[in-house]
Amino acid sequence: MSVISLRSPRAGEETAAPSVPPSRHAFRPRLSAEDRDVLWLYLLTRAALWTTAYGVRWLFPSDAATHDPGSVLAPFERWDWGHFLNVARDGYFPAGRGPWDTDWDNREAFFPGFPLALRAVHTVVPNWTAAGLLISLVAGAVAVLALARVARLHLPDDGAGRRTVRLLLLSPCAIFLAAGYSEALFLALALPAWLAAHRRHWPLAATLAALATTVRVSGLFLAAALALHFALTARTRAAWRPAPWLALPAVPAFLYAWYLHSRTGDWMAWNHAQERGWYRRFHTPWEAWGNTWESAFGHVQTTGYAAMFQAELLAMVVGLALTGLLVRRRRWPEAAYIGLSLWALGTSYWYTSIPRATLLWWPLWIILAAWSLRSPRFATAYLCLAAPLSTLFALTFLTGRWAG
Template sequence: MSTLSPGLRPASVRPAPPEPRVPVPPEPRAGWFRRVADRLTSADRGVLWLYLLTRISLWTTAHFARRMFPARPGTREAAPVLAPFQQWDANHYLHIARDGYFPAGAGPWTIGWDNREAFFPGYPLLLRAVHTVVPDWTAAGLLISFVAGAVAVLALARIARAYLPEDAAGRRTAALFLLSPCAVFLAVGYTEALFLAFALPAWIAAMRHRWALAAGLTALATTVRVSGLFLAAAIALAFVLSARTRRDWRAAGWLLLPALPPAAYSWYLHTHTGDWMAWKHAQERGWCRTFHAPWEAWANTWHGAFDRTQSTGYAFMFQAELAAMLVGLALVAVLLRRRRWPEAVYVALSLWALGTSYWYTSIPRATLLWWPLWIGLAALSLRHARFSTAYLCVAAPVTTIVALTFLTGRWAG
């Protein structure tokens, strides 16, 4: 038999007819949930499992609180299931989402006005949008906090893993954060969870020098809380410290983006009230946030905490404010010592804003927003096992008491 060169075929041999082609249906595209799940590492899943367990624990606490600690002693019927979650500021957000900022021509000129313009519009707008799908207002707020809290704790764990070399850094940071004294505010209709869901991914983007994304996420954070401007300052400093070439400096314009939402909100309030700083003046009227020197604010808070001018519950609240201020000052000192300049700026601006009112208000809640605090505590616990045990023994009862106090309507937070 002769050897045929490649590509040649004897004339007497006919090629076999081609086999019929059977169409292969395209593989279905994975849903968005599946795509997100595929991007989660085993460490991420462990953090989210811890998050879910702590949510179940808090919901269980709320269930028993409405039965064991009713608003009126001697009542024979428990409050509605979601009633414990709709307290204090959650009602302000509900009223804004449902009725707007100036319903039926009411405003600061109205007797008994609730000063709702003190609250930024990001959360109420989202609450109104979610309410179109979830009919119950309280349930809609809880859903926002639940999803936002999951994003926040996942981002916090990833930041911790970038800062600390230990494998357990992310999970340990998440555990200390979720068991912190004011953790209840991450699960109710408040803004802390939503703010962190924007702020922490913004910080991750800044760590990766993705300045446009960082600025966009920070702008979303400023729609939720004025603290977004403190984050914007920290990210701007991080940009200045890292920019080396002319190409790097071309991204500087993005750093102005976070200022647009507060400016737009001020313009909106001005069109209704004639006051460019209406949100600040509402805080002054409703929450004594008139400017005072830091030492005056400390003295006034100390007076409320220890001079028996307040009920025992509010005296304890002022004592907690003082303790949180000391924690914040110590945190800034540590950050400065370690030359973490952007993080120090972020926490210091927060302390300045909260520490220059007539007296301290909401500083314990603000600790939830200081992510360097929880990473630092995680670092201590990983180096010293006894610290972790001591923290949990102290934090667990305090966290439970604070949660019960809020869920029963006995503390403004």
């Protein structure tokens, strides 16, 4: 079996065409046999996570003496979920409250896309947590199908899409694709946008990227990658005509900044909320690394937080290696997307949520799939390492501890 994995094209060739011609079913709306296998794998992993969540209620209660395990949905009501819920239920500035209050929760740090979707689904699903889980369930299914098709653009092997999805779904932070968080919804928009760009459907790609930007600021990094992909592939005057569409993803970010300014008088309210709540004030990359290292190994944090800071450091190393590999192979748009993400995450006081961000780095899962197809030993080693880490992260999150 031959494996072609994101080879290094000649200068100027990078995105003129995929590394290998896309299979004819790469964009077929109907589900192929592999697509059905991908969905089956997705549902099995969801069942595994829900089973874990059920067991957590009984085996790891907050009160060891309790006889009541609590709500079946309680394990998913953790950390950022509270911010999404507050925005969806009460808005950004309920009853005139805001960042001028000393006990403010800095909810404006979260883009409105997921809370808006949550509020819409809540009109049909009365339970807020169930509504959030349903969004992630459906969005995750769209995301894994799109990821499999992106993988097939680069890997000609039978089962390449299925292998790529498997690596993602068994990755250490996969629990966040099942929780009521924004990662699954972002991927459900970003990956189809990337597919549309490869088909040169720029209006569709820009529209999907704009929707992704309503969900996470990473949509702007995606927009930059799409713009670079467009510049590298537009060869004629006619090909440049869709260029104005590429400005569309900036519109949601501007509108959100305008809205926050209208309520707070601060055009940078989103960034200032990040600074207050998550220490995302600018620091040089080496300062951020040093502060994170001190938190990970300097015995200044409790062991649970120290372990998560160690995971942050490891995720940063993986991200830097991935960026370097993409640059070496002249995959400039993907390198820009990962590089901008790392810059944003790696220039605050310390690293926060980089392990979760790996879920959004689809080039990583495609490259790992290529390696695993080439070497069965690599595939075995990955699964043996990823499975326990995935379980540990799931248990950490579901029991209410910080999990990145």
